Amino acid sequence: MLERFSPGKVNAKWKLLSLLLLVGCITPFDPELTDENPKLTVEGLITDQPGPYRVKLSYSTTYTSGNAKSDFTIYDAKVIIKDDAGNEEQLTYTAGGAYETKADGIRGEVGRSYSVRIELANGKNYESKPDYLAAVPEIDTMYAEYRDISGEFLQGEFDVFVETKDPENEENYYLWRWNNYERLDYCRIWRIGAPDAGYITFGTYCCSRCFGITNCPGCVNVGSDKLLDGNTIARVPLLTFPYDDRLPYFVEAEQYALSRAAYEYWQKVAQLTTNSGGVFDRPPITIKGNLFNVNDPEERVHGFFGASGLKMKSVYFSRSGISDNPYRKLSSEIILDMRFGCLECQEVAGVRTGVTPAHWEDAPTYYPVVSSN
Numbered sequence: 001m002l003e004r005f006s007p008g009k010v011n012a013k014w015k016l017l018s019l020l021l022l023v024g025c026i027t028p029f030d031p032e033l034t035d036e037n038p039k040l041t042v043e044g045l046i047t048d049q050p051g052p053y054r055v056k057l058s059y060s061t062t063y064t065s066g067n068a069k070s071d072f073t074i075y076d077a078k079v080i081i082k083d084d085a086g087n088e089e090q091l092t093y094t095a096g097g098a099y100e101t102k103a104d105g106i107r108g109e110v111g112r113s114y115s116v117r118i119e120l121a122n123g124k125n126y127e128s129k130p131d132y133l134a135a136v137p138e139i140d141t142m143y144a145e146y147r148d149i150s151g152e153f154l155q156g157e158f159d160v161f162v163e164t165k166d167p168e169n170e171e172n173y174y175l176w177r178w179n180n181y182e183r184l185d186y187c188r189i190w191r192i193g194a195p196d197a198g199y200i201t202f203g204t205y206c207c208s209r210c211f212g213i214t215n216c217p218g219c220v221n222v223g224s225d226k227l228l229d230g231n232t233i234a235r236v237p238l239l240t241f242p243y244d245d246r247l248p249y250f251v252e253a254e255q256y257a258l259s260r261a262a263y264e265y266w267q268k269v270a271q272l273t274t275n276s277g278g279v280f281d282r283p284p285i286t287i288k289g290n291l292f293n294v295n296d297p298e299e300r301v302h303g304f305f306g307a308s309g310l311k312m313k314s315v316y317f318s319r320s321g322i323s324d325n326p327y328r329k330l331s332s333e334i335i336l337d338m339r340f341g342c343l344e345c346q347e348v349a350g351v352r353t354g355v356t357p358a359h360w361e362d363a364p365t366y367y368p369v370v371s372s373n
Contacts, residue, residue: 038072040126042291042303044116046081046108047256047310048133052100053108054349055079055091055116055305073097078119083112084130098349110135114307116291128305129261129290136174136257136309137164142238144317158317160238162253168230173263175256175308176221178239180214180249181357186334187343203334210345211353211360220270222263241317248316248364252357257309265289265304314359 044055057079059072079099082088089106091099108114113130120126144158166172186203187210193199216239223236241249258266268287289304345354 040074040118040120040291040301040303042116042118042126042128042289042301042305044081044303044305046106046114046133046307048108048110048135048308049310049312050103051105051107052103053081053106054098054100055081055118056096056098057118058097074120076121080117081106081114082117083109083114085112096349108133108307110309112307114305116305124296125294126291126301127294129292131262131290131305131307132259133307134172134257134259134309136255136311137167138311139253139255139313140164140232142251142253142313142315146243146322156243156322157240158243158249158319159240160251160253160317161235162238162255162313163232163234163236164255166225166228166230166233170225170229171260172225172229173258173260174223174225174233175258175262175266176223176236176238177219177254177256178215179252179254179357180239180241181211181252181360182214182250184210184212184345184352187345188337188340189334201334202337204337204340205342207342207344208354209356211355211357213351213353215350217350220266222258222266222270224263243319243322248318250314250316250357250360250364252312252314252359255311255313258306259308261290262304262306262308312358314357316361316364 038059041058042055044053046053057074057077059074074097075093077093077099079091080088081091081101083106087106089101091101093099110133113132115128115130118126139162142160142162144160146156146158148156160178162176164174184206187206188204189201191199191201221236221238223233225231225233238253239251241251265287272287287302288300289302291301291303291305293299293301345352347353
């Protein structure tokens, strides 16, 4: 891993421009659409990293990925990802409206354009406009700063930032996401009892490695190099995590290269959450993605199928070395339930996985935290 970047070394000019670049970008997007007719919602992305890639389909009156209200999943469609060189692959349905490529199937390549074709059981056909897969620079540095928010229940939080060196003489558009992974000891936990009498907590061990995943599926964090071409894009806010114990916090940052069309789409999504007139200054249904009905171009289709270069960086952040005592989560003793032996790790996209994250270490090297106070 690269040496931790010291925020004190950032030129004040670039700090200001970075803040101008990113203000208001990471508010979760969750509009309540008022149109009573369910609309097809498509979520999908192909990158230059190994697959499988996923396309999720649903009929919904809400929009945000991961929203429990988006419950009209589509399980009987034909979904095909294709590129501008004639390569294509039909995806296989898994669960929850998600369709996946094979792990060794089609793979995104920088410089090519990709689109998706969807054939529904009702005879309707949809396609996306081709999206160009651009290269993305490496994430140079990821670091955390401690922020004191002392109160009755909380002591402080850690703000995580990333920075990257923007290529010169190019139009570059970015999107940032993150994942936190935590090793799970128990694959099933449940409680017996009542609030007034107290609970007894039972747990069943995992038969093999299993990891819980935390992220923000509804967050939109985008930026461009309009004011920073060829310079360092510094202090990109990634996430905030609590000071609740002294265990290390494993963060995997993802940096994507967007096409201009994808950036403009996600920028409009972000703007809906920052309009000063209210939650919605204009109806969210006005956001148009790159998908359309082949035979009825006037039909509204929600979502965007994109292609992107992707770079990732993982860091363990230590929660020690801070003078304050952390607020610790209240936890009850877990009684081991031996009736079922152990349970296999149940794969749930974005929630739980049995696949060990890249760069995971059982005895990690921690990155120190900078105090901002």
